[in-house]
Amino acid sequence: MTASIPDIQSVQPCGANTEALDRAEASCRARGASLTAIRREVLELLYRSPTGVKAYDLLARIKEARPGASPPTVYRALDFLIEQGLAHKIGRMNLFVACRHASHQIPSLFLVCPKCSGVTELQEQSVMSALSTSLAEAGHRLESPEVEISALCPKCVSVQ
């Protein structure tokens, strides 16, 4: 079988993400939560996957270091990271992405490319505030800080 695991970039020359990881750890601690080893490893994998990762691909990676890892291992870590605002789930693709923006109080737009399934996080104050205002006026409310929108990515736009 030897299915290759797609999409996650190989190990960096060195801890390119260490800073971000350390920040994440600090922000967890500040909230009384702890970024344990497993969670940190999952977050690191997310950081290396700019376009999102599937849970079972994460699992395969995690298993390299922890042969005993099972689906709950990964899903629990993901749940934690999402709770902490450090990651997002892209519903329609069952894809997980790290949040690229510091404190995640502001909702972000996620552009999901219907062609290549790549995910781009776009933080646009103007759009989001216009959106929030309109929703509020209509009596609606965003349910999650992740607003997914289907939009062709630059690559797929140009290929077309």
Added chain:
Amino acid sequence: MTASIPDIQSVQPCGANTEALDRAEASCRARGASLTAIRREVLELLYRSPTGVKAYDLLARIKEARPGASPPTVYRALDFLIEQGLAHKIGRMNLFVACRHASHQIPSLFLVCPKCSGVTELQEQSVMSALSTSLAEAGHRLESPEVEISALCPKCVSVQ
């Protein structure tokens, strides 16, 4: 285990949806596609499910009339309906809903309530133009004039 099948209302006094189904059939025909019996039955079930349906609940219903039905039976019908713009999948919920609006030339927002799955159309020039501008600047492009957003509806906001 006799799981009860939730959510789909019982047969109407009479063909309350016949009109809509006939319109759907006509619009398929106009595009050279055909709304076959199975597809029509699935669409009818969707029409009766204002809050959206899960694929396997649909399957259970379809099986009442067609004992041989299997997952592909339903998924193929759903794929077809989505292709034809007659239905949508709500990503995060794995829920399918009938499309309640005619086809649109002007982009508009569709608010899908994650609680009750109700769909509201919101036409907000300002939001849409802000969105289009931001996307264009980032090199992306909307793939369809219907932009679906997950947001709690007024009812569910107040119940919470």
Added chain:
DNA sequence: AATGCAATGTTATAACATTGCATTTGTGCC
């Protein structure tokens, strides 16, 4: 009849996610 083609039937399996319970680990307290 032979062919072509779209739809459907049939079986199996892939892909995604959760439950339940046992065990270990971390932390505050004596």
Added chain:
DNA sequence: GGCACAAATGCAATGTTATAACATTGCATT
């Protein structure tokens, strides 16, 4: 240190959602 408690993890099984792969049917055309 040793204890109690909560949090986190290990692990097996299962549940849920979706597709692959291939066979068959039915109908229109030649």
